[in-house]
Amino acid sequence: MTHPNAGRVLVVDDQEPGRFVKVQTLRRAGFEVDEAGTGRGALALFARSTPDVVICDVNLPDISGTEVSRTIKTSATVPPVQVMQVSNTAVSAADHVRGLEQGADVYLIEPIDATVLVASVRSLMRVRRAEAALATALEAERAARAAAEEADRAKDEFIATLSHELRTPLNALMGWIWQLRHSTLDGPARTRALDSLERNTALQAQLINDLLDISRISKGKLQLRLSLVELRAFVDESVTMIRESADRKRYVEQVL
Numbered sequence: 001m002t003h004p005n006a007g008r009v010l011v012v013d014d015q016e017p018g019r020f021v022k023v024q025t026l027r028r029a030g031f032e033v034d035e036a037g038t039g040r041g042a043l044a045l046f047a048r049s050t051p052d053v054v055i056c057d058v059n060l061p062d063i064s065g066t067e068v069s070r071t072i073k074t075s076a077t078v079p080p081v082q083v084m085q086v087s088n089t090a091v092s093a094a095d096h097v098r099g100l101e102q103g104a105d106v107y108l109i110e111p112i113d114a115t116v117l118v119a120s121v122r123s124l125m126r127v128r129r130a131e132a133a134l135a136t137a138l139e140a141e142r143a144a145r146a147a148a149e150e151a152d153r154a155k156d157e158f159i160a161t162l163s164h165e166l167r168t169p170l171n172a173l174m175g176w177i178w179q180l181r182h183s184t185l186d187g188p189a190r191t192r193a194l195d196s197l198e199r200n201t202a203l204q205a206q207l208i209n210d211l212l213d214i215s216r217i218s219k220g221k222l223q224l225r226l227s228l229v230e231l232r233a234f235v236d237e238s239v240t241m242i243r244e245s246a247d248r249k250r251y252v253e254q255v256l
Helices: 016-028 039-048 065-073 093-101 114-182 187-218 231-255
Strands: 008-012 032-036 053-057 082-087 106-109
Touching: 008 016, 008 039, 016 032, 016 114, 032 039, 039 053, 039 065, 053 065, 053 114, 065 082, 065 093, 082 093, 082 114, 093 106, 106 114, 114 187
Parallel strands: 008 032, 008 053, 053 082, 082 106
Antiparallel strands: none
16 A cells, blocks of 8 residues: 655666566555666656656666666756665676766665665655755745845845935934024024924934834834825925925025
8 A cells, every 4th residue: 555655766677577576565565656667768757757766777778777877866856866776787896886976875786675675765765855854944044044135135225215314304403403593583484493393303203213113124023004195295395394405505505
């Protein structure tokens, strides 16, 4: 009976009796199993449904099992597919070394005991799952870092904009204070000065409150309050502030 979490195995063997035994043994152990009798057939199956583990005979009729293993291991699959090479002819130490250096994770000599085959596949399956968990963790870490960098950029832009905005009411305050100290204003002008001082002081206080929102941004607790704005009043106030700045500049130039 196939267990849904057991994993998928691709068995590549041109000898049908040996392939049949491996396939049946692994299916009885709960794995989903695909099979191929040639190297090119194995690569085609690999492209259609990426397995977790590939068991590949070294000697195949078209391309070598070593080439199949190398192609699979150099694919862009994340995490990498685990490869077991098997052979009943390439049994020397040099063959072992060659197989492992060409991409195999395990190299076994046939005939293989059924319990050893199943245990080896389960071991490779644990490696693949561990690498999958690591890949997921790394991706989550990259996403978190990108989010943190975006938050830093947003904070920097906020500070730059706010720093610019803080100067506008401050310039108005300083200008009217200078006029009150160094000139004699008539009644209407004095009233206009006090109104401007009051208005720009309130604006400065609001901007300072906005500055405190930086800490709320970093903690993810910033709340936006939506409200209707009287556009005409907003434009009139902006024009008044600009006119005041221009009037103060002309006045200072005349005095100097």
